[in-house]
Amino acid sequence: MNQSSLSTTRRRLLGSAAALGAGLAMPAVLRAQEPAKPAELIVRAWGGVWVDSLKKGVSDPFTAKTGIRIRHDLTEDNEIKPRIWAAVAQGRTPPIHINWDTTANATSSALRGVCEDLADLPNLAKVLPLAKPIGLSGVPIVNLYSYVYVLAYRPEVFPGGPPDSWNVLLEPRFKGRIALYNDGIGFHPVAQVMGGGKISDIPANMEPCWAFIRKLKEQKPLLGEDPDFTNWFQKGEIDVACTISSNAREAKAKGVKVAWTVPKEGAKVDTDGMWIPKGLPANELYWAKRYIDFALSTEAQQVWLDGLGLPGVAPGIKPPADLVGDPSYPTSEKDFERLILIPPKIQAEHTAEWFARFKEIMQS
Amino acid sequence: MALSSGRPGLRAGPSAGAPYRLSWRIFDALEAVAARWPARAEGTVKWLLLAPALLVVGLLVFGLLVMADASLRVMDFRTYQLSDHYATANYVRLLAWGAFHATLWRSLAATVLVTLACLVLAFPYAWALTRTASPRLRRVLLVGLFLPFFVGQVVRAYGWLVILGQQGLLNQALGLLGLGPYRLLFSYPTVLFGLVQYMLPFAVLMLAPALAAIPEEIERAAASCGASRWRALFRVVLPMARPGLIAAALVVATLTLTDFAMPAILGGGTNDFLANLVHDQFFRTSNAGLGSAIALVLTLLGTSVAGLLLALAGVGALGVRGAR
The missing domain is CATH 3.40.190.10 (Periplasmic binding protein-like II)
Incomplete structure (x- = not known):
């Protein structure tokens, strides 16, 4: 990366x-x-x-x-x-x-x-x-x-320990049981890395990002907003999700068995x-x-x-x-090495374009 | 009748113990004003009566003009301002945007399917409601018809989340039989199901008056002429119920085409309708230009659907006096 x-x-x-x-x-x-x-x-x-x-x-x-x-x-x-x-x-x-x-x-x-x-x-x-x-x-x-967009998961489906890669989202057993934000926010840089691209290519060349999201589409993800993630974990609708750590923590506070990690490929901050x-x-x-x-x-x-x-x-x-x-509460340089920050100005100038591509893939 | 001519006597009479009400005085005053209305200006009365409705429609048209103006301006995402000049870029973009095509066809397909399903399901309900001889059954059917109107669309959609979820009531019941759990939510069929459940009372409400207006003697006459129950239904009742069927189809089709909540709540984020796309453009990407373009296309589609239905059936099918 x-x-x-x-x-x-x-x-x-x-x-x-x-x-x-x-x-x-x-x-x-x-x-x-x-x-x-x-x-x-x-x-x-x-x-x-x-x-x-x-x-x-x-x-x-x-x-x-x-x-x-x-x-x-x-x-x-x-x-x-x-x-x-x-x-x-x-x-x-x-x-x-x-x-x-x-x-x-x-x-x-x-x-x-x-x-x-x-x-x-x-x-x-x-x-x-x-x-x-x-x-x-x-x-x-x-x-x-x-805040960090972590990989939140249900511990009982990972008895061997936390998943170490975002690739778990593509595992067949999680088809229909994964969730992302409904505008893809928080996931673009990770998808760019998972698709074989470079963060430095954002925003000029994001084809690797879209290629990975197209693969993810086959997994029939649920798309929602902050409260949905907590609800979906609570109601047993999903097993893994890319969400803000606070939502996973809130679900945990409500008694839901949920944990989170920052995979080896990094996570968006x-x-x-x-x-x-x-x-x-x-x-x-x-x-x-x-x-x-x-x-x-x-x-x-x-x-x-x-x-x-x-x-x-x-x-x-x-x-x-x-x-x-x-890892979702970064305090040291080592913690930040695994986190990806896209300058907000770049995000603001390209939000509509990224949203359009994400929607095109997910709605088709 | 001029009330004022009789009122003084009532006021003065020994039986007029009650005070002369304020509302009577107001109507007396209004009548006095109306009496002075020039005869040659009588033609303006109908326009005065129509004025509130025309004002509402005028505001709607004004809003559409504002949106039409915005739809021809392009958002500059470096300044988040719409362009000063006009361009067709937003419409050109819609032609090539896959997400728009997908939501367009999804919305149109839902409009057709939900309308057909509602007509098929509403007819027997409305029929039973208007033909039953049992007052108790009629009361039950009326309560069943009006109760859903007291529960908003969003609440009803959330109700389905409770019933159809992985840990919902239905899956729990199936679990007792050793089945499931099944993913019943967040799919296109679920959205259609939610829409049918939401729209059905509207369809019944539109159909019932039309069926009530068909005299039962006509059905008995058909029977006495040898028509079977089904033949009477298809050859006599259904054609006579056409105004109700068309009205129900109009209401259900236009409401379905423009629905937002059911796809948003039951669709799981991947079964959006055009209204969801409009919302996204205005509130998620702040692109008022593209959002306006989609909104206008949606308005045009809704108008076309209504126009098509009326063209197929004729305006007279609605029972409008003098129309053909």
């Missing part, structure tokens, strides 16, 4: 330790100039364990500190996007204050120019460089943690972030920025990401006990 093109990104991620300094409190002078507090801020979030963790780790403590109520809007990230775009285009106040979003999806909003610049967040100076998006001007999005749409009143913009700044703090990330089981960008976060040494 050729990951040379990603070495810069990885260095950026790992070298961040050097950038971590002592925590600095917000200057008192800034606090004195604080604008009027809104009664509430609206934060778009994903449901289930995602919003529960955010509430516990970020929203409730933020309310305790500032007195500003936080309302969570569970509209899907893809569905809130056109509403925000329309509001900004028409000069209306956007429907939410903060969008918790995948970085790739958020990048499309940044490319469209609807995101406020977040470069002045005080905590940005104290966190991993990964927090700042790659390839975009300014800081329209703040990345908050990374991605980030989620937060951004603020343009068009908010000045005081609301200020407090929305304060919310994201708080979400960057070690204090908030420790509780929030403990719930999600994901490594954050703030310094000094301890992994949850069940994830110490887990």
Whole structure:
């Protein structure tokens, strides 16, 4: 696997330790100039364990500190996007204050120019460089943690130990019992490797990726979204899946026998972030920025990401006990060697094209 | 009749203990206004009555025009903005896109199959509902008809997940017989099954009035002329029930063609219909241009299906007065 093109990104991620300094409190002078507090801020979030963790780790403590109520809007990230775009285009106040979003999806909003610049967040100076998006001007999005698209599996079908290759997806015994995301997200780089291609050829030549996905189509995979994976494992519909480790962990927390691994060919790593749409009143913009700044703090990330089981960008976060040494919770250079990061800008610019190819194969 | 002419007497009379209601006063006022309506402007009344409907249709047409405009603009994924200039690229792309062809044929095939299945299944139900002599059976059939309307489509689809899943009720029952478990979900037949179950009440609701309008004496007359039960059914009842059959086919076909939830929930991600493809373009890839193009094709298809049905049967088949 050729990951040379990603070495810069990885260095950026790992070298961040050097950038971590002592925590600095917000200057008192800034606090004195604080604008009027809104009664509430609206934060778009994903449901289930995602919003529960955010509430516990970020929203409730933020309310305790500032007195500003936080309302969570569970509209899907893809569905809130056109509403925000329309509001900004028409000069209306956007429907939410903060969008918790995948970085790739958020990048499309940044490319469209609807995101406020977040470069002045005080905590940005104290966190991993990964927090700042790659390839975009300014800081329209703040990345908050990374996650891995792991190979999740039912341990009872692998009595000899965890599968060590993504090739298990092609085993005849799993026909009709494998699952992927319904837009192929998280799987393209792995399919590129499995199809004999190079990561450095993304996006110019992805034929190996499509060749592997065509093989996978013969396995009659189920295609779904985050909640589907947990449900399908729970209901015994699938044995193996490419999904975010948090979903597998949630299923496990619900008593489902499920485990996960990062196979030898590697797995895709991605980030989620937060951004603020343009068009908010000045005081609301200020407090929305304060919310994201708080979400960057070690204090908030420790509780929030403990719930999600994901490594954050703030310094000094301890992994949850069940994830110490887990390959889906990368902390060392060795862990990152097996992970594949595709810059979000490349993802955003090619999402539609990849989606069209994936759909063409899966729907035909 | 002018209510106002009689009301003062009621108000004044000894038997008029009840107060003169506000609603009566409002209607009195409206009548007074109507009385001053110029006779030569009477032709405008029908247009005034039609105005709300025309407004709704006008908004729909406006929306279609906006979508037509977007469908002729191409998304630039470096800026996520639609182009300023017009181009047919989105339509050209549809011609060559395999996923579009697959979902198009899947949607059309489902439209035909679900419509036929619903007509076949709805007819005996509607027949029993309108012909049974037992009030109790009629009540049961009516409850059976209307109960599904209280449960939304998404809830019903999730109900099938519970029943047909690997660990669902059906597989558990089969397990007691030493069979299965079988994969019953996430296939095209499952989607069709869910659609038939969802659309059947609509078909019955459309058919029942048409069957109720056929006098039972006509069937008895056919029998007295020597027609067997089946011959009377095919030669007398079915032709007379044509308005109901056409109306049911129209409703079921257009709803099936544009359905989103059943393929999304029961299809397992690989049995999408055109509506799912539209949703994907707007909300997953943010390509409003291509999404609009597919939406317009879908609208055109729906209109064509309705037009074809009416062309085959004639508008008069719907029982519209004066139509042929």
